Amino acid sequence: MIISFDQDLFEILLLSMKINFISLMIACILGLPFGSALAVLRFPVRKTIIAISNALMSLPPVVVGLIVYLYLSRSGPLGWLELLYTPTAMIVAQVILITPIIISLTCQIIEDLQEDYREYFSSLVMPPQKAIKAYLYDARYSLVTVVLAGFGRAISEVGAVIIVGGNIDHLTRVMTTSISLETSKGNLALALALGIILLTISLSVNFLAAFFKNSAKRKAYV
Amino acid sequence: MILSFLISPGNAFAENAVLIQSTTSTKNSGFFQYILPLIKTETGLTANVVAVGTGAAIKNAEKCNGDLLIVHAQNRERAFVQAGFGSNRKNLMYNDFIIVGPKEDPSQIKSSQTIENALKRIATDKHKFASRGDDSGTNIKELELWELTGIKPHDFSGDWYLELGSGMGTTLNAGVELNAYVFTDRATWLSFKNKQNFQVLFEGDTHLFNQYGIISVNPSHCPRTKYNEANKIITWLTSARGQEAIKNFKLDDQQLFFPNVISE
Numbered sequence: 120m121i122i123s124f125d126q127d128l129f130e131i132l133l134l135s136m137k138i139n140f141i142s143l144m145i146a147c148i149l150g151l152p153f154g155s156a157l158a159v160l161r162f163p164v165r166k167t168i169i170a171i172s173n174a175l176m177s178l179p180p181v182v183v184g185l186i187v188y189l190y191l192s193r194s195g196p197l198g199w200l201e202l203l204y205t206p207t208a209m210i211v212a213q214v215i216l217i218t219p220i221i222i223s224l225t226c227q228i229i230e231d232l233q234e235d236y237r238e239y240f241s242s243l244v245m246p247p248q249k250a251i252k253a254y255l256y257d258a259r260y261s262l263v264t265v266v267l268a269g270f271g272r273a274i275s276e277v278g279a280v281i282i283v284g285g286n287i288d289h290l291t292r293v294m295t296t297s298i299s300l301e302t303s304k305g306n307l308a309l310a311l312a313l314g315i316i317l318l319t320i321s322l323s324v325n326f327l328a329a330f331f332k333n334s335a336k337r338k339a340y341v
Numbered sequence: 342m343i344l345s346f347l348i349s350p351g352n353a354f355a356e357n358a359v360l361i362q363s364t365t366s367t368k369n370s371g372f373f374q375y376i377l378p379l380i381k382t383e384t385g386l387t388a389n390v391v392a393v394g395t396g397a398a399i400k401n402a403e404k405c406n407g408d409l410l411i412v413h414a415q416n417r418e419r420a421f422v423q424a425g426f427g428s429n430r431k432n433l434m435y436n437d438f439i440i441v442g443p444k445e446d447p448s449q450i451k452s453s454q455t456i457e458n459a460l461k462r463i464a465t466d467k468h469k470f471a472s473r474g475d476d477s478g479t480n481i482k483e484l485e486l487w488e489l490t491g492i493k494p495h496d497f498s499g500d501w502y503l504e505l506g507s508g509m510g511t512t513l514n515a516g517v518e519l520n521a522y523v524f525t526d527r528a529t530w531l532s533f534k535n536k537q538n539f540q541v542l543f544e545g546d547t548h549l550f551n552q553y554g555i556i557s558v559n560p561s562h563c564p565r566t567k568y569n570e571a572n573k574i575i576t577w578l579t580s581a582r583g584q585e586a587i588k589n590f591k592l593d594d595q596q597l598f599f600p601n602v603i604s605e
Contacts (some may be wrong), residue, residue: 204515221397286516287515300506303394
């Protein structure tokens with residue numbers, strides 16, 4: 120299966136990547152602005168929101184899976200959408216798992232950056248919207264790590280996606296759920312081979328990100 | 342307290358504990374919760390159960406991870422014994438397989454005379470059918486039945502034939518959600534808690550007979566296996582008292598497994 124790189128494996132890989140990247144993108148679109156706003160703006164329940172978002176970083180995936188399952192179930196409040204056992208349901212679960220990580224880490228990084236910039240910015244009387252944009256831009260290299268943390272959570276996730284996706288062949292089967300299935304069938308060699316592929320992808324993405332980060336940084340300082 | 346917590350799981354795997362490799366359908370029915378304490382009082386032996394699909398249970402036992410097999414795929418069981426991995430295979434008990442589905446029975450399988458006919462109607466109708474797809478005993482049986490019809494369900498995988506790659510309970514959950522027909526063993530169905538509008542729609546064909554076998558792992562293949570203990574359990578389970586105990590395992594007043602020795 121691995122050597123011939125057959126169609127089934129390709130399909131599973133493609134679906135995995137699709138689900139991971141779409142959910143990561145949504146989580147970033149939501150999390151990066153929200154996390155930096157949380158760091159820059161001052162309002163009453165700010166500390167509480169930060170604490171909650173930190174706590175949500177360790178959401179157990181099976182619990183998220185179960186809650187999403189109950190909502191999307193035919194007897195649940197969103198059952199009419201008929202999304203259970205679809206890739207969309209898997210993306211929903213992934214977004215719920217990744218977004219808190221992006222929010223919390225972004226908030227942390229921008230807060231640290233603020234310490235250095237505060238006087239400069241306040242002397243310019245910068246409106247918060249502009250400040251958020253400036254911070255996000257200046258922190259872009261550190262934020263790569265934030266995105267990678269989100270990617271790590273997405274690509275390793277099995278507990279939630281197996282509940283809401285159902286691990287249906289040709290529909291919702293992804294790399295992690297295949298590994299879990301092959302292990303339960305006793306096909307340990309195949310399961311391990313799939314694991315190696317997943318590891319390779321994860322490592323390559325991380326190396327690529329590190330490479331671009333470094334070369335971009337070097338250019339920036341020239 | 343923490344200390345006792347750390348120690349107690351160790352006790353469960355104490356020296357004389359026998360490891361049973363068995364199937365999710367047997368475990369989901371609550372059978373082991375019922376029979377293991379009885380084994381303990383009758384034979385003095387502690388037994389632990391790993392519940393996976395029949396295919397995986399047999400593979401685990403081949404790798405010497407387990408002392409006793411309780412599975413349901415007779416051809417595979419015989420091959421396992423013939424290859425020298427197991428010895429002392431006995432028929433333990435049986436029940437039957439059924440097809441469940443939404444009570445409206447969209448493909449009208451209730452009125453079909455044979456299992457081939459019932460499956461053919463589903464396939465012609467292209468109505469959703471949720472399969473275990475996990476190489477379990479139930480899955481192996483289901484595929485044998487499709488073979489009788491000449492239909493190759495894998496050609497429609499992801500279309501109307503949905504392979505869940507999951508245990509019986511998870512597959513039934515998915516079937517209920519997707520309004521799909523599901524091939525299941527009766528014991529799991531009876532103990533299943535999320536039936537909603539689902540009912541038994543096809544049953545009674547002789548092809549649907551579900552035989553469970555019990556096999557001890559061969560000590561000449563796995564020297565460290567607890568062969569004597571495993572055989573002690575086999576002897577008790579196939580004795581009049583053990584078979585009586587299997588017969589008395591009931592859920593909602595329904596008998597889930599039929600002992601072989603008594604009934605023969």
